[in-house]
Amino acid sequence: MKLIVAIVRPEKLSDVLEALFHADVRGLTISRVQGHGGEIEHVENYRGTSVKMALAEKVRIEIGVSNHFVQPTIDIILGAARTGEVGDGKIMVLPIEKIYRIRTGESDQDAVTPVHSESDQSL
Amino acid sequence: MNNADIAWMLVSTALVLLMTPALAFFYGGLVRSKNALNTMMMSFIALGPVAVVWALLGYSLAFAPGGPAIGSLAFAGLRGVGLEAQGAIPHLLFMCFQGTFAIITPALISGAVAERMRFNAYLAFITAWVLVVYAPVAHWVWGGGFLASMGALDFAGGAVVHVNAASAALVAALVVGPRKDYGRHAILPHNVPFVMLGAGLLWFGWFGFNAGSALSAGTTASLAFANTLLAPAATLATWTLIDLMRGGRVTAVGAATAIVVGLVVVTPAAGYISPISAITMGALGAFPSYFALIYRAKTKLDDSLDVVAAHGLGGATGAILTGVFAEAAWSGGANGLLGGNPGQVLTQVASVIIVLAYSGGMTFALLKALALVMPLRIGDRHEGLGLDVTDHGEEAYTHGDGAILVKPKESSMAHSTVDVVAVHGGGSL
Secondary structure: OEEEEEEEOHHHHHHHHHHHHHOOOOOOEEEEEEEOOOOOOEEEEEOOEEEEEOOEEEEEEEEEEOHHHHHHHHHHHHHHHOOOOOOOOEEEEEEOOOOEOOOOOOEHHHHHOOOHHHOOOOO | OOHHHHHHHHHHHHHHHHHHHHHHHHHHHHOOHHHHHHHHHHHHHHHOHHHHHHHHHHHHHHHOOOOOOOOOOOOHHHOOOOOOEEOOEEHHHHHHHHHHHHHHHHHHHHHHHOOOEOHHHHHHHHHHHHHHHHHHHHHHHHOOOHHHHHOOOOOOOHHHHHHHHHHHHHHHHHHHOOOOOOOOOOOOOOOHHHHHHHHHHHHHHHHHHHHHHHOOOOHHHHHHHHHHHHHHHHHHHHHHHHHHHOOOOOOHHHHHHHHHHHHHHHOOOOOOOOHHHHHHHHHHHHHHHHHHHHHHOOOOOOOOOOHHHHHHHHHHHHHHHHHHHOOHHHHOOOOOHHHOOOHHHHHHHHHHHHHHHHHHHHHHHHHHHHHHHOOOEOOHHHHHHOHHHHHHOOOOOOOOOOEEEOOHHHHHHHHHHHHHHOOOOOOOO
């Protein structure tokens, strides 16, 4: 089991989600974050004040997956989130000690296996 | 001239002017947050250049004595436009009142090209459009042109403003092309309260638009005022009933849209029909726009904010129904079909078709000519980032986190890099 954390461009989120759902990766969490990843800052102007925006808006996706889903999930995100410009983001893969599904108390492998009968209602 | 007429027309002019910022809120709420400022600016900016070219040249082309097709240069540069009477009010005030119509009409077109047309190209387009398309069409109907001679009835601009803008919008949407996400991703309104604020302010301003088109503070203004209250109310009620009868829920965006449709429908008729006819017209007017909105979303036509469905169909329905419901007993003017004058319907249909064809054709030519000297739309990458950042260098909803002050010394350099280095998108899904 791994926790896949991906930081992607907000405008690529739809593409990423669509590709993930298509591949049956359905359990995930997203949050809107700001970060700096080496891209050149753009300049904005407000009433004579010029500012360099050092933080860029990004979306952080967290997905707990079972082992045989790790590589497909990574490949999907690499494909769907890429524009080729600096600022496309990162994917980090972290080990997980335990996972529990709160509703049933199932743990680990069982907890990250998609529940197909309910999958339509999941995010 | 009397001061009561002048007072009402001063207020009316200010009311109509408010409709352009109101439109900015209506449209601005309907787009994604990364394009909020750009979309609002597309309406707002008409208050500048369009108003100036109107005063310098457009007004003369529309209202100076001329031929059946266009006015003349007699009033160019506001020569001879002074405080003498033009009808019941000073000529200068008449010019201002007409100017507010000239400002909002090109702004309406922006709904069809929102979220992808380059701001510079849009600016050039609307400034030219108001001279080449709006001024002649206004002349045909209100400046003593050939549609007026034909007897076409257009009280406050169903054809001149709404059919005209919608025809241009249809062509502009086709020439500029759909947004890259259109039909691929859900594109949702980012601020529905803005849409409702815009619709409310539009209705308020529209009392100046319609009742002000009486050009005096008399009984005709009162009739137009009542009809401007009743027709949108009937459209809103009908829209709600259609929603409920189709088993759906009554939506806020739908209600805001219904109000605008009702206002558009009653615009050509406001001073010509009875209040009961206004209710009937408002109710009938809901149907074409309601179903066109649903149909359009399934097509490839990315008329992003439905200018054609709301203003085109609403305007055409209103113009044609004016030929049905016009009542000499109320207006002292022409009768329509119900008053035993079926020919009026044909005159109305003809006027709609003529405006549609001219506006569509000229808009096509203008955009194609413009495309030879500048790109009309932004690149895919900038479209992804949003036009607020790429075309304006601002964001609608920024926290200022991570904003580093550029010291005056560097800022001249920084300015020059705005377009090239925009990397960050204030985007939302």
